[in-house]
Amino acid sequence: MKNEMESVPLYKTASGRSSWQSENKSDLVEEVICEKFASEFIDCGTPPAEDAPAAYCTLEQPPTIRITEELCHTSIKMHLLEHMASMSSRCHLLNEIEDKDIVQENLEEVYKGATTPEINVSFLWAAFTRRWDLLEGLIRLGADLNYSEPNHGLAALHLASFSGCIPGTQFLVSQGCDVNAVFKSYAPLHCAAFGDSPDTAMVLLNNGADIHALTNAPYNCRESVLHCAVRANAIACVRLFIHEGADVGQVEYSGVSPIHLAADLGHIECLKALLEARGANVNAKTAETEQTALHLSAVNGDEECVELLLEKGADANAKNHMSQTPLHLAARVKSYECVQLLLEKGNASPNVEDRDKRTPLHTAVGKTAISADIIRELINYGANMNKKDQYGYTPLHVGALNGLSQCVDILIMEGADVTIKSKCGLTPLGVIKHKIPASLETIREKFDSSITLYQHPQSSNNEVDLRLDFKCILQQCRPREMSYLNTFVDEGQKEFLMHPLCSAFLYLKWQKIRRYYAIRMFFCFVFVLSLSLYILTALARNCYNYDTNNGDDVIELCEKQSMMGHMLRANPFAVEMQWFVLVGITCFEILRKIYGLAGYSTVWQYFSYPENILEWLVIVSVFVISFVYTGRTYVWQNHVGAFAVLFGWTNLMLMIGQLPAFGNYVAMYTSVLREFAKLLLAYSCLLIGFAISFCIIFPESASFGNPFISLITVLVMMSGELSLDIVVDEDTDDPPYELEFSAQVTFTLFVLFVTVILMNLLVGIAVDDIQGLQKSAGLSKLVRQTKLISHIELALFNGYVPQYFLNLLHWTALVSPKAYKVVLKVKPMNHRETRLPRDVMEAAHAIARKNKLAEKSASNASLDEKRDLNLSTSLWRLQSNIEKRDEQIETLRTEIRQLRGTFDMYQKTVEKLISAVLVREEEQLLGA
Incomplete structure (x- = not known):
């Protein structure tokens, strides 16, 4: 890069050499870099700001405690083989021990001339493979009782305890092996727990093993034997250790207890045994993330563990370090069963805020099909759909910003406010208009569902009541009832004002x-x-x-x-x-104008x-x-x-x-005025040209005495006030006018270009605008009415008036002075009904009848729909479970691939060792 830049001449001197000027050096470097690595994008202003902060693209995932390393049969076997191979020893000896080709009778013969490392590793291998019959013979050959492999520091007693070899464990203990020895990471009792070997664990405990021993592993630091047993899901060992007095509340370095570990790993039987133990604290929190066992089960979507913890008294409203409850986490991972359990059995609050002021409903919004069920469940238990987070975003904002039409439709139909503004002034309606325009129809359906028909069963004249529920318009608008509809106008969705529900409300509000x-x-x-x-x-x-x-x-x-x-x-x-x-x-007007600023x-x-x-x-x-x-x-x-x-x-x-x-x-007048102003500006040069020409041609005329008066005269002549006196001299005795020909030509051009063409153009534009205004007269009237009422209402309820006057305004200016009264009942079939305009009532009646017919059709097919709904819900839950299982299977596949790669590496190493051994034996035979 540096060489390329130096090769480019920046300034040419007389000698053709490039010279640097120190004060411009940085600017020149930038120019060279820009030219060398030019972008294909055009510099055209700055892009708009993002609709939502990046925090909403991926919500922070709470940490779990699964990053661990535990002992297993395969890993120990691989480590021993690797250790044997690293010392250039005979690996086939280990296979012969496992296959029982080596017995007590031929032990000394086979190991004749064997090196000390071969004997020590064979000693470990015999303990690991439960060949306790070879242990004494290997000790006679020189095996070290305290020899351990380098990875975890496992000695023979550790391996015998892990393998569940009771005779081997008893023999090694009798030979003086320390039952609490920790050569690197684990004590023998930890290994017995990892190997799910309660019998060998009992042998160790009977011989003085410390039930409170802690690990020293880099990943599982300071874990108790209960931790190890839980990791291995060794339920028998868990029960044994609890019976022997192990502390179920013992925490490791990060503050995780065995109860937390069992809940995180989903080991239900271990968790049940731990919770039944004396001193178990079901609401204990981890040190770093302050999560309870219920948090860990909820974030994994483990409904069995969640149910068990709730039965044992777990607090469903406990908060972690991010102030999240288990309900937040269950909603985030889209576990419907866990959400249901937390709400029903745990009495979890659906409106608890986390650190970012998000509720579980915020986290429930997602792309999966089960999100719909979770949202409905939370709403049924009283979740606030209009709760704002720290950015001012509601759950509807989140769904709209991410283009989640299904969640958006559900929230709208359940009554979420589409006009509520975030801190940056963004409304869900504005986002829906650009990202999910199809969901605008859902808003119309919500309005339709607010209009219903009710027929009196005892009415003799088939009288019906038309009920208009204004709850969706008034839900977040007290005392400024017009803010909802005013937002529709501001967002360019004026057509919604034509809906009978909105038109009826505007009429009542104007009254x-x-x-x-x-x-x-x-x-x-x-x-x-x-x-x-x-x-x-x-x-x-x-x-x-x-x-x-x-x-x-x-x-x-x-x-x-x-x-x-x-x-x-x-x-x-x-x-x-x-x-x-x-x-x-x-x-008084000044005071009124200052008051109106609010x-x-x-x-x-x-x-x-x-x-x-x-x-x-x-x-x-x-x-x-x-x-x-x-x-x-x-x-x-x-x-x-x-x-x-x-x-x-x-x-x-x-x-x-x-x-x-x-x-x-007035709208027609202002529209024509705007068009005339544009037209006058476009043709102003032509009018100025005619005005100056008339000044030159008619210097003695008072109407064209100066350019300004001449321009005024031209504007008057535009309207058709034309007089031929200025071009025709009625007195024939006067000498001929010198500029008579030019005057006549100029006047004729003015008549054609200005009076005829320009004025007819203006008339045509005006007529076209007036026709357009007449077509949209109804909508324009509602828009003006909305803006006018909104400004009056904002001025009245600005908060700077006495309380008694505010009380008077509530009763005289509000459609619904009491918050619970939001339904208007009218009789559309009664000709004496005058509370609403007739056209509005007819339109509302038509919608109500359509809804009534739809309800009848739905009731006839209710059984099929319920069956389909139950089936679809079951399919959604099944799909969710399949997705979880797929993730687990993928994790296992990754681990298997890693193990396979390790096996391949070890196999190649063993093959090389075998080849080397064979070559050495051939050389020895040739030498002999």
């Missing part, structure tokens, strides 16, 4: 909230009217300066014969009274609404046009006042346009 909007409009009208009267009298008519005799240049407009002028001349203080009344109303999340959002900008401009203008500063008014204040009045009445028009009855008309 409640419209009185407050009417009060707001009334005060706005009084404010604008007061401003207009003040400007008309004090500024436009100059009456204030007339009354105070300020200056000689007073325009005598106030002296004209009129009722207003007469009144103002008779009462000079009237203008001042108007001003003070206007100031009082303005102060209805917006940001200042930018507040000023993104034109009516807010207009209102503040009008409020500021009130203080600008006052006479209190100098005692008189000025002409420049008339300019400000004129625009203030225009802005005030325009804002009042926008407020009227927010009313559902007049919204379409």
